[in-house]
Structure formats: C-alpha cells, structure tokens
Amino acid sequence: MDEDHSYRRLEMTVLMTPDMANFAGRVHGGSILKLLDQVAYACAARYSGSYVVTVSVDRVVFHEPLYVGELVTFLASVNYTGTSSMEVGIRVMAENIQARSERHVMTCYFTMVAVDEHGRPHRVPSFTPATPVEQRRWKAAQLRRELRREIERRSLDIRLHPDELAAEHESSRQHETQG
Numbered sequence: 001m002d003e004d005h006s007y008r009r010l011e012m013t014v015l016m017t018p019d020m021a022n023f024a025g026r027v028h029g030g031s032i033l034k035l036l037d038q039v040a041y042a043c044a045a046r047y048s049g050s051y052v053v054t055v056s057v058d059r060v061v062f063h064e065p066l067y068v069g070e071l072v073t074f075l076a077s078v079n080y081t082g083t084s085s086m087e088v089g090i091r092v093m094a095e096n097i098q099a100r101s102e103r104h105v106m107t108c109y110f111t112m113v114a115v116d117e118h119g120r121p122h123r124v125p126s127f128t129p130a131t132p133v134e135q136r137r138w139k140a141a142q143l144r145r146e147l148r149r150e151i152e153r154r155s156l157d158i159r160l161h162p163d164e165l166a167a168e169h170e171s172s173r174q175h176e177t178q179g
C-alpha cells in the first residue's frame with residue numbers, strides 16, 4: 001500500500017466574491033456547502049484513485065457568518081478508511097485579507113464511498129495512522145461512525161408507520177382547507 005501521506009491531505013483556498021452573497025450581503029450557506037462537497041470529493045478521489053460519492057455529512061454548523069472579501073481555506077484530510085468508505089475531515093479557516101487575521105469557522109466530516117462504473121461500492125486502500133494526531137483522528141472517526149449508526153437506528157424507531165403518515169397528512173390537509 002502506498003503510504004505517501006501527502007495524498008491523504010488537500011488544501012483549497014477560495015476568495016468569497018459578491019456572486020456568493022445572500023440577501024443580507026453575507027456568504028450564502030449553500031455556496032459553502034458546495035465548496036465543502038467539492039473539497040471532500042477531490043480529497044477522497046485523489047486518495048483512493050477512484051470515483052467517489054458523498055453519502056453523509058456531519059457537523060456542518062455555521063456559528064458565525066462568512067463575509068464577502070474573505071479568503072476561505074479548506075484543509076481536508078482522510079481521517080479514516082473503512083472497506084469502501086472514507087471519512088474526510090475539513091477544517092474551514094476564514095482570513096480577513098486587509099487585517100491579515102484568521103478565524104476557525106467550522107470543522108465538519110464527510111463520508112465518501114468509492115464506487116465502480118455501476119455505482120457499486122468497492123474497496124479503498126487502507127492506511128495505518130502513524131502520528132498521535134492521525135491516531136486521534138482515526139479513533140474520533142470510528143466513534144462518529146458508531147454514532148451515525150446509532151442515530152440511524154434510533155431514527156427508524158421514531159419514523160411514522162406509512163398508515164400514521166397518511167392519517168397525519170389527511171389531518172393537516174383538513175386543517176388547511178378549514179382555516
């Protein structure tokens with residue numbers, strides 16, 4: 001297995017331009033989501049040498065806005081590999097160019113899966129986390145994987161039965177027509 005660790009990391013910097021603004025003049029959340037997805041794709045595809053798809057996204061939280069004119073850097077790394085999946089962690093930094101000040105905007109996690117030409121998952125190269133940082137990220141990614149499964153399992157428990165769903169729709173439709 002190729003242990004060239006540089007292929008597990010990817011950095012991309014984008015200037016926030018006025019075409020990315022929302023109605024309030026700040027950067028549109030959707031613009032950032034698209035960039036995050038592109039970074040996750042490029043990082044996972046380069047690492048695995050395969051076409052990859054996005055399966056899930058964790059921890060995209062906008063604690064504060066991004067501003068037009070800021071330079072945004074996405075620092076991505078493959079933190080963990082399963083059989084066909086990879087967790088890509090992305091740290092987002094925003095820089096005020098004139099003030100030369102930088103702030104950490106968010107860190108989020110994408111699960112990307114390598115697929116063949118028929119869209120079927122296939123095996124990705126694994127790696128051995130060597131440094132303490134890599135080992136910590138690997139363990140954290142494993143924990144998130146377990147949490148995702150737990151959330152999916154518990155979400156199934158609270159999902160309505162199709163009959164209940166139909167009754168709920170009917171009831172809200174009646175409320176709308178009455179009111």
Ligand SMILES: CC(C)(COP(=O)(O)OP(=O)(O)OC[C@H]1O[C@@H](n2cnc3c(N)ncnc32)[C@H](O)[C@@H]1OP(=O)(O)O)[C@@H](O)C(=O)NCCC(=O)NCCS
Binds near residue numbers: 053082120121
């Ligand atoms: C990705 C996809 C091929 C996986 O298919 P699947 O039938 O679930 O395949 P598997 O059960 O073998 O799972 C494959 C991997 O995906 C992971 N996975 C599946 N569902 C997941 C979820 N909800 N969250 C995180 N990982 C998930 C599995 O853990 C597994 O990882 P591993 O091989 O490392 O153990 C399928 O879900 C798909 O095509 N999804 C659409 C992806 C897409 O189009 N994205 C763009 C949206 S516009």
